[in-house]
Amino acid sequence: MTVTVQSLADTTGAQHFAPATEADAASIIADLAARGTPVELTGGGTKRGVGRMPNAGATLSSARLTGIVAYQPTEMVLTARAGTPLADIEAELARNGQRLAFEPADWRGLTGTTGEPTIGAVAATNNSGPRRFVAGAARDALLGVRFVNGLGEAVKNGGRVMKNVTGLDLVKLMAGSWGTLGFLTEVTFKVLPVPETEATLVLHGLSDVDAAKAMAAAMATHAEVSGAAHLPELMSAQVLEGALKSDAATLLRLEGLSSSVSVRLAFLQTHFSMHQQSVLDAEQSALLWREIRDVTPLHPLRANDRRPVWRVSMAPDSAVLMVDALRRQAGLAVFYDWQGGLAWLRMEADPEAGALRETMKRFGGGHATLIRADAATRAAVAAFEPQSGPADALQKRIKAAFDPAGIFNPGRMGF
């Protein structure tokens, strides 16, 4: 097959492709597969540091696959080509009073990368922020995909409707596959209206364990809390330009019609009347949750700060206990989102992958992903939770079902 798209070769001899159509992407991939050339799939490149660096002879970027393909606000569905900047999507949605409910995060500040996050990469990395624990992740809002598989074939799965159980749900597989299964060319997301207003109740001075209990108690009420995070002492000083002071702050967000938010806020204030409280108005609340979303408390204070940062997903009542145990073995800083079910951990020196994963197992399991680290650490440590036994074998067979030549991001997720 002829490759119709010019590529640029860099000094290492690697070829860089940026096709403008799905058909071009398909012919490039067919050619790479025929030659067995490993290829790194990229969007804006802002999460290139996550996972093992593929030793690739080529890169394939979605940078020229841009533009919103279809968007009718009354359908609450948006289709865009994979390389469309997330910022463009969010701006267009905002013009129509809508948003991506799963709050995709911007990790550039955390990882020190530049570039423009793309909507395709939001899907490929299942990138979801604070609202994920009640409103679902990117994978829950992702209704349909088009992608090119490792045979150079264009494939569609899912569609443009909110309820669809037709055939195997490859959409979920593509979400969070980090470019190991296929090259996304088009994604369709469900979108939701922006609520009329929001507010955040702050509980001050709780220990991690008490905060986890308070967040669980809030979630057991009818208050419909849409954000539950805990900033331990000192972490709290890293948000809102220090306005929360440095005592621990437990954050409960309410969103909705203003009549409803005020009723639910009053309810929660009474419910937690034993704790010292303050309330953030809509503007402050929005700023705060953007900072939680973007992991601002762990942003580097110096340009060369590459201390390892882990994203740890566990049962909400277990993460605080796990961190307490791990703290006895290693220096770390931590804050919690998703009612405690998501712990952002910064190790003060070594990544301590073994100790972390061992401790997690003792507290009911879960998984840890290394989001920031220097190149040497990334080469040495499994960034994604290693799988074993039949599950590992199954995962590899699924990879081969999409990419039989094994050319897409080989090794990035451990396969």
Next chain:
Amino acid sequence: MTAIGFLAPRADVLARRRTIIADLADLLPPEGLVHEPRKLVPFETDGFTAYRRVPLAVALPETTAQVAAVLRYCAKMGVPVVPRGAGTSLSGGAIPQEDAVIIGLSKMNRILDVNFANRTARVQAGATNISISNAVSDAGFFYAPDPSSQLACTIGGNVAMNSGGAHCLKYGVTTNNLLGVTLVTIDGDILELGGEALDSGGLDLVGLVCGSEGQLGIVTEAVVRLIAKPLGARPVMFGFGDAETAGQCVSAIIASGIIPVAIEFMDKPAIEICEAFAKAGYPLDVEALLIVEVEGSDAEMDDQLARIVEIAKNHKVQVVKESQTATEAALIWKGRKSAFGATGRIADYICMDGTVPLSQLSHVLRETSKIVARYGLRVANVFHAGDGNMHPLILYNVNDPAEAEKAEAAGMDILRLCVDAGGCLTGEHGVGIEKRDLMLHQFTQTDLDQQMRVRAAFDGDWLLNPSKVFPLENRPAA
């Protein structure tokens, strides 16, 4: 009706029937294997009753280990396996075939563990959908997906079909409320996928397994999300002079930024059928009826309903019926909830399940009427308008083979219409055998080949529920 084909039974399996039954009996507890022809009859079909096949045997395991043993044996002997929950599938997902062993999960029906701090429950696959909400209701929680068969259908079946329900506009369908599964593969491996953590560590296999219609393995346990119950729920009912305006009203409500928990639509034939049965006080002089439900405290519901009523008034609503009491609320829902039963009293029907983009609702309703009229039949429409999931009920006489054939053909035309309008063949009932042969209308062969290669990663010999989902032609060689 004999239009839909099954795979030809494997002669070598049928020939070894006695041996297979004897061997399976050894793997199961006493009473754990059904094989007498008379006792197999109840397993010959499911909710898609037009098609029947008597299975070779039915295994009723009590543990995951027994499921694994049976699967390992069937894989070794090349015996097809059909998983079964409560057998309520409307698409034939649980209909067996002559050479297949059914693995029925009905004896594995316990709620194993509930964690209110994490808002999760671990349940066995044979537990009914409603039993989860019942078990956690006193503590103030519920399990959100509520298919209309929820009294009978099992969580294992819900996972297999990715079932929805009336309230998924706000809370999502099964896949959005499922955190983990115990999956037994055809090789007898027991995999714990997902768990109480929200995201999965590697590929999202829980998401892949959900809705896979028993093609990838058998789910024996599930970890599901629980949600705190709202303070209250209240419906309002609207009557409109034409379906088009009702459809526009649905779009306008959604565009306003209010997401009700449910928006249900009924057309005139459905209103008449339901009112005659339930005496719910539905207006008979309107062409379309909407039931919109909101949740929250009284003050919140008052506010939301006032806004919704205002929108309806801007859409020439002819009848507005608000519910002031729980009795009135229940009455509004009574007609809708009895729709299928009430329809069954006046005629036989087949229930279609296509989903279309919201902007296409009125177009598809109009065309549906035309299609059904062309076959000389009648149709009633009752469906989840908020998410575009349509349920045309095509009325016919099951004892008239010619009419039955017409009904099936009309149904297929309606599904093609849904796909052509930008939608899909099935929103919540699954492909099963019913829509299998229409898959190439929605997908290309390349799309299906990709799905089948993924399927083969789990079951290379094509033993799991083999006559379902994928057209029988152009399958990869086992």
